[in-house]
Amino acid sequence: MVHNKQQEIMKSKELAKNMRKNILLMTHRAGGGHPGGCLSATDIIAVLYKCFLRVDPNNPSWVGRDYFFLSKGHAVPAQYAVLMEMGFLAKEEIKDFREIEGRLPAYPSCEITPGIDMASGSLGQGLSIANGTALAARLNNSDQRAYVMLGDGELHEGQVWEAMMTAAHFKLNNVCAIVDYNKLQLDGSIDEVKTLGDLNAKWASFGWKTIEIDGHDYEQIYNSFAEAKGFKEGPTVIIAHTVKGKGVSFMEDEVGWHCASPTDEQLEIALKELS
Ligand SMILES: Cc1ncc(C[n+]2csc(CCOP(=O)(O)OP(=O)(O)O)c2C)c(N)n1
Numbered sequence: 001m002v003h004n005k006q007q008e009i010m011k012s013k014e015l016a017k018n019m020r021k022n023i024l025l026m027t028h029r030a031g032g033g034h035p036g037g038c039l040s041a042t043d044i045i046a047v048l049y050k051c052f053l054r055v056d057p058n059n060p061s062w063v064g065r066d067y068f069f070l071s072k073g074h075a076v077p078a079q080y081a082v083l084m085e086m087g088f089l090a091k092e093e094i095k096d097f098r099e100i101e102g103r104l105p106a107y108p109s110c111e112i113t114p115g116i117d118m119a120s121g122s123l124g125q126g127l128s129i130a131n132g133t134a135l136a137a138r139l140n141n142s143d144q145r146a147y148v149m150l151g152d153g154e155l156h157e158g159q160v161w162e163a164m165m166t167a168a169h170f171k172l173n174n175v176c177a178i179v180d181y182n183k184l185q186l187d188g189s190i191d192e193v194k195t196l197g198d199l200n201a202k203w204a205s206f207g208w209k210t211i212e213i214d215g216h217d218y219e220q221i222y223n224s225f226a227e228a229k230g231f232k233e234g235p236t237v238i239i240a241h242t243v244k245g246k247g248v249s250f251m252e253d254e255v256g257w258h259c260a261s262p263t264d265e266q267l268e269i270a271l272k273e274l275s
Pocket residue numbers: 034036037038040072074075121122123124150151152153154155157180182184185186244258
């Protein structure tokens with residue numbers, strides 16, 4: 001892909017704005033979902049899809065595609081929202097979120113939704129799957145890349161740390177993990193539930209290249225993906241400091257918005273703020 005960085009960033013910002021609105025519309029209509037963790041991840045996902053992920057909306061199963069695994073699967077409205085912006089899904093499908101009919105189940109399904117490559121919702125598995133696809137790409141002499149987004153609370157799962165060792169052992173330079181480090185879990189802060197300590201030092205000691213960024217700063221997001229792509233010696237993790245509920249004043253940093261849906265009145269206020 002040839003990039004004009006500033007133009008790409010501007011387009012990504014526009015895309016993220018639409019994503020945020022659609023995340024709120026989906027969770028409002030369904031009366032459920034996880035808006036907080038969607039909104040913290042939105043800017044990163046927008047830049048990834050708009051500027052780096054090699055995918056084809058007209059051929060979602062294209063064998064040469066890059067992979068994006070949303071390991072924190074409860075945030076799937078953020079992925080549906082970007083898939084709508086990219087043309088994998090129609091915008092009218094917003095009404096189908098969490099409905100039995102339609103293609104937008106409450107948790108990601110690779111059997112139902114075009115553009116989704118992993119069933120998730122049970123936390124902890126995405127990095128292992130990214131490793132597997134990255135190894136397969138290597139065996140096929142393909143330059144495909146595997147991106148995986150993990151929640152900070154998700155890092156409480158032991159499987160993630162096994163997979164971290166695996167990626168480093170095989171020097172999987174085509175794996176890029178992103179930690180959505182919003183400092184909140186399901187019902188409390190990360191530090192209350194189980195502290196992660198010096199996260200950067202931990203990933204580094206497991207053999208990963210680490211890049212720490214502000215996950216809402218577009219220059220930093222863009223540069224981190226570019227740097228990860230250029231790093232050839234092993235896997236890279238982008239530790240992205242984010243704000244849960246980012247973009248909607250009354251949702252920001254509020255653990256209660258982990259799993260909740262806005263009322264009619266809250267939706268109206270939120271949509272105004274986002275405009
Ligand atoms: C294996 C597993 N254990 C517990 C849960 C319940 N659960 C759903 S979301 C969540 C909190 C995850 O926190 P984090 O990864 O930080 O997500 P974010 O704050 O980014 O939404 C938990 C514990 C789950 N989905 N899977």
